[in-house]
Amino acid sequence: xxxxxxxxxxxxxxxxxxxxxxxxxxxxxxxxxxxxxxxxxxxxxxxxxxxxxxxxxxxxxxxxxxxxxxxxxxxxxxxxxxxxxxxxxxxxxxxxxxxxxxxxxxxxxxxxxxxxxxxxxxxxxxxxxxxxxxxxxxxxxxxxxxxxxxxxxxxxxxxxxxxxxxxxxxxxxxxxxxxxxxxxxxxxxxxxxxxxxxxxxxxxxxxxxxxxxxxxxxxxxxxxxxxxxxxxxxxxxxxxxxxxxxxxx
Numbered sequence: 001x002x003x004x005x006x007x008x009x010x011x012x013x014x015x016x017x018x019x020x021x022x023x024x025x026x027x028x029x030x031x032x033x034x035x036x037x038x039x040x041x042x043x044x045x046x047x048x049x050x051x052x053x054x055x056x057x058x059x060x061x062x063x064x065x066x067x068x069x070x071x072x073x074x075x076x077x078x079x080x081x082x083x084x085x086x087x088x089x090x091x092x093x094x095x096x097x098x099x100x101x102x103x104x105x106x107x108x109x110x111x112x113x114x115x116x117x118x119x120x121x122x123x124x125x126x127x128x129x130x131x132x133x134x135x136x137x138x139x140x141x142x143x144x145x146x147x148x149x150x151x152x153x154x155x156x157x158x159x160x161x162x163x164x165x166x167x168x169x170x171x172x173x174x175x176x177x178x179x180x181x182x183x184x185x186x187x188x189x190x191x192x193x194x195x196x197x198x199x200x201x202x203x204x205x206x207x208x209x210x211x212x213x214x215x216x217x218x219x220x221x222x223x224x225x226x227x228x229x230x231x232x233x234x235x236x237x238x239x240x241x242x243x244x245x246x247x248x249x
Contacts, residue, residue, distance in 0.1 A: 010126055015174050017131025018072040020164030025077045029128055033163075037121035040113075046089060048110035049117050052081040052149050052157075059148065063160065066145050067137030076162035081138065081145070082118040084110035086245070087154040102154070102247040110246075114158040125163050131171075135160035142240045154245035173212070176204045178221075198222050 004012075034051060042048070054060055055078055063081075064073035073079060086106050093100040100106075118134070125132050138145055138157040145157045177183075179197045181190070198221065205220035217223035238248060 017166045019167040019170035023165045033124040036124040040116040040120040043109045049114040050083045050085040054079040066141045077164045080161040081157045082114045084114045085155040087152040107246045131166035
């Protein structure tokens with residue numbers, strides 16, 4: 001029995017695109033992508049997200065710097081900034097003489113809302129044949145990004161997305177994912193030691209990189225993780241988000 005659909009095939013064929021042609025993305029297409037993405041699930045219908053669409057070359061250039069020098073942020077035709085946004089909740093509470101209590105729940109809800117709408121935009125964009133890449137580096141300097149984009153109190157960029165027409169000469173081969181057994185559990189989380197499967201994935205990913213002419217760590221998955229995550233990353237993130245109106249208690 002065939003159970004796949006055009007949508008599942010599209011999702012299974014996803015690759016990250018970082019190089020784009022000079023062809024523009026029509027405004028009508030951008031609006032259709034956003035219209036589709038806005039039907040993403042949202043907690044309690046609060047819709048605690050906003051999307052900033054950026055085409056201005058100078059703004060994209062500055063965003064590229066803030067993201068850690070990711071050139072594709074500057075060169076893509078369209079950049080989406082997906083924001084956690086609780087500013088409207090604040091306004092809604094004030095309309096009824098109430099004060100919004102900001103805490104961990106509103107921070108998580110708004111960040112998840114932004115993630116859901118962004119992933120929906122990803123699928124919508126790829127359905128047109130466009131390519132995308134997510135930009136987590138927008139959390140490097142959240143206050144600077146907020147100032148550049150004119151965000152209100154209670155709003156920060158969770159991540160960005162570059163959108164454009166893929167440069168056919170630079171479409172990468174699909175990267176292996178972790179073994180199914182490691183990430184999918186039935187009824188209860190498996191207690192099996194993940195070391196053997198992680199080692200298998202190291203080898204599989206190393207072969208993928210070698211085929212691309214990239215001579216990287218033989219432990220291609222666990223090695224970089226061990227090196228990258230042995231200290232706190234973005235230590236400025238919490239205090240900056242707190243100054244932007246988010247709380248973690």
